[in-house]
Amino acid sequence: MTIVNDPELRARANEAAVSAMLASQPVLVDVLPALDALPGMTPRTILTSGAPLPWAAYDGGQRRAIIGAALYEGLARTPEGADALLHAGEIVVAACHDHGCVGSVTGATSASMPVLVLEDLRSGRRGHCLVYEGSDRERLTYGVWNDKVHRQLIWIREVLAPRLASALRAAGGIPVSPIIRRALGMGDDLHSRNTAATAVLFGQLVEPMVDANGFDKHTREALEFIRDNDLFFLHLGMAAAKCVADAGAGSPGSSIVTAMAISEKEFSIRVAGTGSRWFRAPIPTLHAKLFDGITPDEIAFMGGESLITETVGLGGLSAAAAPSLQDYSGGTAARMVETTQTMYSITHTEHPLWKIPYLGFRGVPFGIDAGLVASSGVTPRIHMGASRREGGHAGAGLLIAPLAPFVEAIDALDPEGAPSRAASLH
Amino acid sequence: MTIVNDPELRARANEAAVSAMLASQPVLVDVLPALDALPGMTPRTILTSGAPLPWAAYDGGQRRAIIGAALYEGLARTPEGADALLHAGEIVVAACHDHGCVGSVTGATSASMPVLVLEDLRSGRRGHCLVYEGSDRERLTYGVWNDKVHRQLIWIREVLAPRLASALRAAGGIPVSPIIRRALGMGDDLHSRNTAATAVLFGQLVEPMVDANGFDKHTREALEFIRDNDLFFLHLGMAAAKCVADAGAGSPGSSIVTAMAISEKEFSIRVAGTGSRWFRAPIPTLHAKLFDGITPDEIAFMGGESLITETVGLGGLSAAAAPSLQDYSGGTAARMVETTQTMYSITHTEHPLWKIPYLGFRGVPFGIDAGLVASSGVTPRIHMGASRREGGHAGAGLLIAPLAPFVEAIDALDPEGAPSRAASLH
Numbered sequence: 001m002t003i004v005n006d007p008e009l010r011a012r013a014n015e016a017a018v019s020a021m022l023a024s025q026p027v028l029v030d031v032l033p034a035l036d037a038l039p040g041m042t043p044r045t046i047l048t049s050g051a052p053l054p055w056a057a058y059d060g061g062q063r064r065a066i067i068g069a070a071l072y073e074g075l076a077r078t079p080e081g082a083d084a085l086l087h088a089g090e091i092v093v094a095a096c097h098d099h100g101c102v103g104s105v106t107g108a109t110s111a112s113m114p115v116l117v118l119e120d121l122r123s124g125r126r127g128h129c130l131v132y133e134g135s136d137r138e139r140l141t142y143g144v145w146n147d148k149v150h151r152q153l154i155w156i157r158e159v160l161a162p163r164l165a166s167a168l169r170a171a172g173g174i175p176v177s178p179i180i181r182r183a184l185g186m187g188d189d190l191h192s193r194n195t196a197a198t199a200v201l202f203g204q205l206v207e208p209m210v211d212a213n214g215f216d217k218h219t220r221e222a223l224e225f226i227r228d229n230d231l232f233f234l235h236l237g238m239a240a241a242k243c244v245a246d247a248g249a250g251s252p253g254s255s256i257v258t259a260m261a262i263s264e265k266e267f268s269i270r271v272a273g274t275g276s277r278w279f280r281a282p283i284p285t286l287h288a289k290l291f292d293g294i295t296p297d298e299i300a301f302m303g304g305e306s307l308i309t310e311t312v313g314l315g316g317l318s319a320a321a322a323p324s325l326q327d328y329s330g331g332t333a334a335r336m337v338e339t340t341q342t343m344y345s346i347t348h349t350e351h352p353l354w355k356i357p358y359l360g361f362r363g364v365p366f367g368i369d370a371g372l373v374a375s376s377g378v379t380p381r382i383h384m385g386a387s388r389r390e391g392g393h394a395g396a397g398l399l400i401a402p403l404a405p406f407v408e409a410i411d412a413l414d415p416e417g418a419p420s421r422a423a424s425l426h
Numbered sequence: 427m428t429i430v431n432d433p434e435l436r437a438r439a440n441e442a443a444v445s446a447m448l449a450s451q452p453v454l455v456d457v458l459p460a461l462d463a464l465p466g467m468t469p470r471t472i473l474t475s476g477a478p479l480p481w482a483a484y485d486g487g488q489r490r491a492i493i494g495a496a497l498y499e500g501l502a503r504t505p506e507g508a509d510a511l512l513h514a515g516e517i518v519v520a521a522c523h524d525h526g527c528v529g530s531v532t533g534a535t536s537a538s539m540p541v542l543v544l545e546d547l548r549s550g551r552r553g554h555c556l557v558y559e560g561s562d563r564e565r566l567t568y569g570v571w572n573d574k575v576h577r578q579l580i581w582i583r584e585v586l587a588p589r590l591a592s593a594l595r596a597a598g599g600i601p602v603s604p605i606i607r608r609a610l611g612m613g614d615d616l617h618s619r620n621t622a623a624t625a626v627l628f629g630q631l632v633e634p635m636v637d638a639n640g641f642d643k644h645t646r647e648a649l650e651f652i653r654d655n656d657l658f659f660l661h662l663g664m665a666a667a668k669c670v671a672d673a674g675a676g677s678p679g680s681s682i683v684t685a686m687a688i689s690e691k692e693f694s695i696r697v698a699g700t701g702s703r704w705f706r707a708p709i710p711t712l713h714a715k716l717f718d719g720i721t722p723d724e725i726a727f728m729g730g731e732s733l734i735t736e737t738v739g740l741g742g743l744s745a746a747a748a749p750s751l752q753d754y755s756g757g758t759a760a761r762m763v764e765t766t767q768t769m770y771s772i773t774h775t776e777h778p779l780w781k782i783p784y785l786g787f788r789g790v791p792f793g794i795d796a797g798l799v800a801s802s803g804v805t806p807r808i809h810m811g812a813s814r815r816e817g818g819h820a821g822a823g824l825l826i827a828p829l830a831p832f833v834e835a836i837d838a839l840d841p842e843g844a845p846s847r848a849a850s851l852h
Contacts, residue, residue: 185613185750186621186622187622207646223632227629326783357749358784359759
């Protein structure tokens, strides 16, 4: 592994990874059933967020969501029946990230659920994510399965997805990077806040949506759903970020982070030089602002891969762009500016197009370098949603990533240097 | 005039004026020909921006625009013919502000031109402004009259205005204050930048526009025009601000500013306690960033009443909300924050709903008090467009209002105190 012991070679590998990521041009081209869109997907596979765990390890929201997805697909008739099939491996649980996909919170994604298809114009590489489920606190996304959740998933599959798909074909696809660029200038961080991005997307969707579908009751419902859900764009941004991050994956020797994800139990990362290997650690405390009536003891993690937005410089890394989120992220706008400024110390470069007005149009911190994280001890700042143990959306806050996975990743890239790094950390 | 010599009575009068302004709830209810909408309008009246001047005093862009409007209305067949009728008083030039209207730049407004009708839900008071003319540098707004300008004005009258009017009737009106509130959280100052406000408005217009008109070629053109012109909302905001400012007008003894406007020659203000009287001064230098290829010696004033946005706490007063404008307004985002912070020293209160995220959601500085301006020497900071002497949009910048009109207004409210104020200023 001589390549990784040489700082100059590491720098070159990181430059290659980041250049490939920056060259990605994700375009929203279609909406398709997960079975048709995702590589390796089967009718009996259920994808979920985070580095995968044995089925028995899922005992909270992710478990409920995966069982819900099994019932939604008709793979079992009762939760107990689904549980037995999952134990027996007759329903397979797999990681979203291993199937070209990213999941929001639980990320429970099954065969017939429609996914957004983002394609990198340059490489043809695709990234996917479920269509946003709506703003109801009770969602499969947030570990809830009931009749109302079921009806909403059917509406998305039968009404929203086909209309969106035909609109996208009429439009010839919608490039996502320019929308992100514009939204950063309009107060979005593109993780916890997607208000502007959704409004810009809506403007681009109206004509092709009506052209392709006419202006009937269902078109109207679809347009209203997109317009009225400020976070609608989040899942597009996530799938686009998956496209971008995957472009850097597999660069030998590179310490650039290509994924960050959580499950119920763990925070995990991948780096470009070690492919699909996960580096794992327990999840730290989320500093959250909770909805009225919800107390901190009610909160529990149930997975999440929206951290892919931070992986490409958005979300917490772009905190300075979104002062409206101050109550959820540090308390003041000044703290959010500091957050972004700190992130430049652990990133490889600045994005040439995605810029933050408040910082004199400086590009967002881009390309988290696990080497810089490991040597400085500064870890990524992440904006993320909070969930209730019993299910449901509970608020949002700031997560400070744990240091261990970054150190482990560097140790894996450079086993010979590991002992001296360990000594210097103690 | 004992009422004005007593600081407590002045404070009470100002409180009354500002309370009335804050109670105003402007709703976009219709689009009508100026002749039908504006009080005192006649087929031979042409309104223009600023405190009125004798016809002979108009020798630049305002002159060209007024003559253009006369030709557009068919009141004359040649510019020379129009000029003769204007000299003879057979075509009457009047101030927008005296007819319930505000004008952008030249503000040339004639009988058949469609105006946005904003109605205060509480009082029934109305404010008006022309429909936005488009983003072409050559516009009647910017002192240009030619065939292309003529065709665009006809398209607005024949295509855009009727479709917008029928959409508004279908929608039952669109309240404007919530859009302003939302846009301040999305990086707009609502004067030089209306990107977010236009996107939010677009979202609210689509359904009623298609419901009322079907989705034909012209509806499509109208929707594209609104979506693609980031400044479309400006004229709505101006008319809404006129509604709000007029609510404060005529409060005896009050030194709250109810209008700021410029003509080719003068910067002028009105205050609540002196009704329609203008206090005038020469226009100071505009610190502008010009479009590529345009030099400072090409710039000339040709009127403008978009300063009504500053009159209600937006634009330059809300600079801190719109860091994207930094190149046009002080050079850095930090300077824009300082600008807004300074404005709190000359305003009566903070708006309870219109808030600036970067300032910890502090309300925008609201209700410019000419008394505070006169005593501190700090004058309003104004974001405004730059125009070429020969016509056309040339850029945008920051105008620092002259002090004299504010001092004169206070002298008019309190003639007995004038000599001592004059002494203390020297």
